[in-house]
Amino acid sequence: MTRLLLVNPNMTCEMTDRLAAVARRAASAGTEIVPLTATRGFPYISSRAESLIAGTIALEMIAEHREGADAVVIAAYGDPGLRAARELFDIPVVGMAEAAMLTSCMLGETFGLVTFTPRMTPWYRDNVVEAGLTGRFVGMRTPPEAVGPVTLVAQTMRDMLLALARESALEDGADVVILGGAPLAGLAETFAEDCPAVLVDPVSAAVRQAETLAKLAPRGAHRGRFARPPGKPSEGLHPALARLIAEGAAA
Known part of the structure; x- marks a missing residue:
């Protein structure tokens, strides 16, 4: 056990x-x-x-x-x-965050990050720098602002977040896309068939x-x-x- x-x-x-x-x-x-x-x-x-x-x-x-x-x-x-x-x-x-980034580097050459609000961008970029992975990182994608209560963003923003994940793959060149933020836990499972990149769920x-x-x-x-x-x-x-x-x- x-x-x-x-x-x-x-x-x-x-x-x-x-x-x-x-x-x-x-x-x-x-x-x-x-x-x-x-x-x-x-x-x-x-x-x-x-x-x-x-x-x-x-x-x-x-x-x-x-x-x-x-x-x-x-x-x-x-x-x-x-x-x-x-x-x-x-x-x-x-x-x-570290687990998601290191896992991403074992699944592709480059990774991007999608989250639900731009407020986290400076802090999350710090994580990439601290992990020494800036050379593998293609950037972040976020909506202009969060929509609805933080506990419900996986539902209220689902279509927007999927579109951002696709943009990370198709426009930024991410082989792997991390869906970052605790409220997005489990969302990667539901996007798997609709995104042309490998998706990583951080808690998993x-x-x-x-x-x-x-x-x-x-x-x-x-x-x-x-x-x-x-x-x-x-x-x-x-x-x-x-x-x-x-x-x-x-x-």
Whole structure:
């Protein structure tokens, strides 16, 4: 049995439910998906500043629930807190954005990204740069603005998002198109026959990579640049996170 924490640092439970349903369809038999939703922060993260705050919340959530877990998926496209989590925790931690991009590079030479609002463009482009994949990236496609509640954009904007995915393939030259953003989880499955590119669902890619890493490297990225720093005291942090930081490298 492999136990994966699906950590959604957004506060919207409907979004977690959607992510968990897609994650369970993608998971292998015998993998348990444990969904978690943030209890503070933002209903939906959509900027660098919100991501920084949400990253701390994600660390708290992992620290509180890590007992018995084999790996973690940070279930927000943009991967808030990903690198810090790899530094702190001795189990593999996977981000949806990084997993989607790396998977795309194994399925084609170039990839594009489609999401539902231009507000995320600067933050999502940062992810490409941080992953060192700008040479494989052909660009982003977004509508002028989101239509309807964020939890319903997969339904209210379906035709528009499909058109953007086709443009990414036919006009930008993307071999692979990522449908980015937690509210779009599962949409790639419904576009498969109508888009002339390979489509990648970020949460599905993240779950499969987390399963693999749990078997290949059960201690996660715990050496080199991700070695845990020495322990130190802190004030005002979530108790579980404070204890972990205080324990430091000896833990």
